[in-house]
Amino acid sequence: MAAAAWGFMPVRNVARLFVPAMPMVRAEDVHKRYGRLEVLKGLHLEVAAGEVLCIIGTCGSGKSTLLRCINHLERIDGGRLYVDGELMGYREGGDCIYEIRQRDLCRQRAGVGMVFERSNLFPHLTVLENVIEAPVHVKHEPKAAAIEHARALLKRVGLLDRLDAYPGRLSGGQQQRVAIARALAMRPKLMLFDEPTSALDPEVAGEVLSVMRGLAHEGMTMIVATHEMAFVRDVGDEVVFMDGGVIVESGNPRDVLLHPQHERTKAFLQVGASLADGSRSGPC
Amino acid sequence: MVRAIPLRRPWLWLGSAVVVALAVVLAVAIYRGHDIHGAATAQLQFGPAMLRGLQITIVLAVLSEIIGIALGILLAVMRLSPGTVLRLGSGFYVWLFRGTPLLVQILIWGNLALLFEYIGPFKTTTLMTPFVASVVALGLNEGAYMAEIMRAGIVAVDRGQLDASLALGMSSALALRRIVLPQALRAIVSPAGNQFISLLKATSLVSVIAGGDLLTVAENISPANLRSIELTLVAALWYLVLTTVTSVGQYFMERRLGRGGMGIHAGP
Ligand SMILES: Nc1ncnc2c1ncn2[C@@H]1O[C@H](COP(=O)(O)OP(=O)(O)O)[C@@H](O)[C@H]1O
Ligand SMILES: [Mg+2]
Numbered sequence: 001m002a003a004a005a006w007g008f009m010p011v012r013n014v015a016r017l018f019v020p021a022m023p024m025v026r027a028e029d030v031h032k033r034y035g036r037l038e039v040l041k042g043l044h045l046e047v048a049a050g051e052v053l054c055i056i057g058t059c060g061s062g063k064s065t066l067l068r069c070i071n072h073l074e075r076i077d078g079g080r081l082y083v084d085g086e087l088m089g090y091r092e093g094g095d096c097i098y099e100i101r102q103r104d105l106c107r108q109r110a111g112v113g114m115v116f117e118r119s120n121l122f123p124h125l126t127v128l129e130n131v132i133e134a135p136v137h138v139k140h141e142p143k144a145a146a147i148e149h150a151r152a153l154l155k156r157v158g159l160l161d162r163l164d165a166y167p168g169r170l171s172g173g174q175q176q177r178v179a180i181a182r183a184l185a186m187r188p189k190l191m192l193f194d195e196p197t198s199a200l201d202p203e204v205a206g207e208v209l210s211v212m213r214g215l216a217h218e219g220m221t222m223i224v225a226t227h228e229m230a231f232v233r234d235v236g237d238e239v240v241f242m243d244g245g246v247i248v249e250s251g252n253p254r255d256v257l258l259h260p261q262h263e264r265t266k267a268f269l270q271v272g273a274s275l276a277d278g279s280r281s282g283p284c
Numbered sequence: 285m286v287r288a289i290p291l292r293r294p295w296l297w298l299g300s301a302v303v304v305a306l307a308v309v310l311a312v313a314i315y316r317g318h319d320i321h322g323a324a325t326a327q328l329q330f331g332p333a334m335l336r337g338l339q340i341t342i343v344l345a346v347l348s349e350i351i352g353i354a355l356g357i358l359l360a361v362m363r364l365s366p367g368t369v370l371r372l373g374s375g376f377y378v379w380l381f382r383g384t385p386l387l388v389q390i391l392i393w394g395n396l397a398l399l400f401e402y403i404g405p406f407k408t409t410t411l412m413t414p415f416v417a418s419v420v421a422l423g424l425n426e427g428a429y430m431a432e433i434m435r436a437g438i439v440a441v442d443r444g445q446l447d448a449s450l451a452l453g454m455s456s457a458l459a460l461r462r463i464v465l466p467q468a469l470r471a472i473v474s475p476a477g478n479q480f481i482s483l484l485k486a487t488s489l490v491s492v493i494a495g496g497d498l499l500t501v502a503e504n505i506s507p508a509n510l511r512s513i514e515l516t517l518v519a520a521l522w523y524l525v526l527t528t529v530t531s532v533g534q535y536f537m538e539r540r541l542g543r544g545g546m547g548i549h550a551g552p
Contacts, residue, residue: 068447071451073447073450073451102455102456103455106453106454106455107453109450109451109452109453110452110453111453112451113451114448114451116444116447116448118444120442120444120445120447120448121448122445122448122463122467123467124466124467133452133462133463134452134453134454137454137458137462138452138453138454138458139453179448182452183451183452186452186453
């Protein structure tokens with residue numbers, strides 16, 4: 001049976017056959033509230049190592065909140081969230097889970113890269129300084145080694161010639177590519193993308209998406225909230241459609257995008273399609 | 285060629301004339317009014333007593349500013365922390381120290397021995413010399429003002445900067461030191477400079493507890509040579525020099541921070 005699967009399994013998923021137990025990310029009944037507003041209402045999710053999971057959904061459906069919970073930028077109110085087998089931001093306590101100390105949390109976060117809708121580059125540092133900041137000051141890598149690694153990463157995102165530029169001098173697409181390099185500099189095992197191209201013009205969005213595509217092909221585990229349906233279709237191993245704080249539908253991107261089962265998914269994809277040939281959707 | 289005549293602005297001329305006239309009247313009044321001894325004043329200006337007072341004024345201001353900055357960062361971080369007690373504590377401090385006159389605070393610190401005879405195992409009078417009392421009073425007061433300036437500066441930094449720092453695995457202290465504060469500095473340097481100029485002048489208040497500063501010196505000498513107005517002017521001139529130097533420094537620091545590196549908001 002395993003032999004039959006060989007032919008169809010993308011190379012990066014081969015590892016799963018031998019070590020089936022531990023997914024890279026696992027969410028069990030995750031709840032998150034802002035005051036009285038419940039944003040995540042018992043969410044279940046599993047992402048295997050090497051897999052690219054895309055999250056689609058309307059504005060306010062909780063995509064950003066989910067991503068921010070995965071690296072514990074937000075506390076969860078209930079449930080369990082595992083990254084690489086470790087409870088993220090908490091330790092097990094039987095009936096409850098207890099938040100861990102900041103030192104341990106920082107170590108966990110260092111293994112998870114995140115790219116935001118706005119690049120959030122550090123404006124007082126040059127491109128190179130942005131990329132080596134965390135390796136040098138968080139991981140205490142020797143500066144020379146960090147610079148060498150940073151140059152390799154910046155070359156990969158096509159910005160080797162802008163090492164000494166300040167972020168304010170870069171275009172939006174260039175800024176996002178630096179942000180990706182900055183996250184990769186920590187050698188993360190998981191990358192989170194929160195609508196990395198939503199604030200960009202369609203022409204520059206392509207250059208960012210192609211960097212992400214390359215990353216996916218190298219086997220990086222990625223969770224990508226996005227409205228770029230072409231990316232979802234071509235790069236995603238799985239897609240989930242979120243609405244109202246739960247996952248309404250999930251599956252293979254081709255199936256879900258072409259033959260959505262749920263009414264809400266159908267409605268969302270129809271609106272999306274009509275927007276795609278006209279103006280782009282809003283900032284969310 | 286057709287000549288282009290700018291609009292005539294008679295009010296501008298009239299206003300300027302009034303300013304010049306007032307300046308002349310003032311100069312004449314000063315010249316006639318009091319017989320200021322030019323030579324004697326010049327001698328006092330650079331006399332050893334005055335220079336010693338000047339030195340103490342500068343040391344007082346710098347020490348108080350250092351205390352004020354450290355305290356200001358601490359209070360601002362407390363104010364922005366999620367802990368209610370810390371926030372209230374910080375708010376109470378600022379309320380108390382901004383809400384009472386600095387002169388009163390200086391008098392209290394200077395006369396602390398009347399309240400507590402001992403501080404721990406030490407006698408208050410030996411510990412709280414007039415100079416120490418002056419530094420403590422000015423520093424604690426400065427801290428309250430710096431706290432507000434720092435808080436405004438930190439709040440002005442985009443929230444996404446902290447998110448990005450934490451997502452990279454930085455602790456909040458590291459993020460504050462490496463990422464947030466350097467950016468907050470832009471919004472801080474101008475009001476902090478003004479605050480330091482206020483502090484420079486406020487050091488003169490410690491003369492009420494004989495803090496040893498410029499004005500203390502001036503007041504100490506005047507009964508001996510009876511040139512009290514000259515001495516006051518001599519002190520005033522030194523304060524002007526100090527505040528002018530500070531203003532120039534502030535100007536260059538603002539220009540440096542506003543230019544080049546600071547990215548997104550900076551022009552080409
Ligand atoms: N910090 C916050 N405080 C209060 N409400 C928030 C906060 N962040 C997000 N929300 C709310 O949570 C809901 C989900 O937001 P979000 O996760 O950003 O959705 P999405 O990224 O899918 O557009 C929205 O209704 C939003 O208003
Ligand atoms: Mg969002």
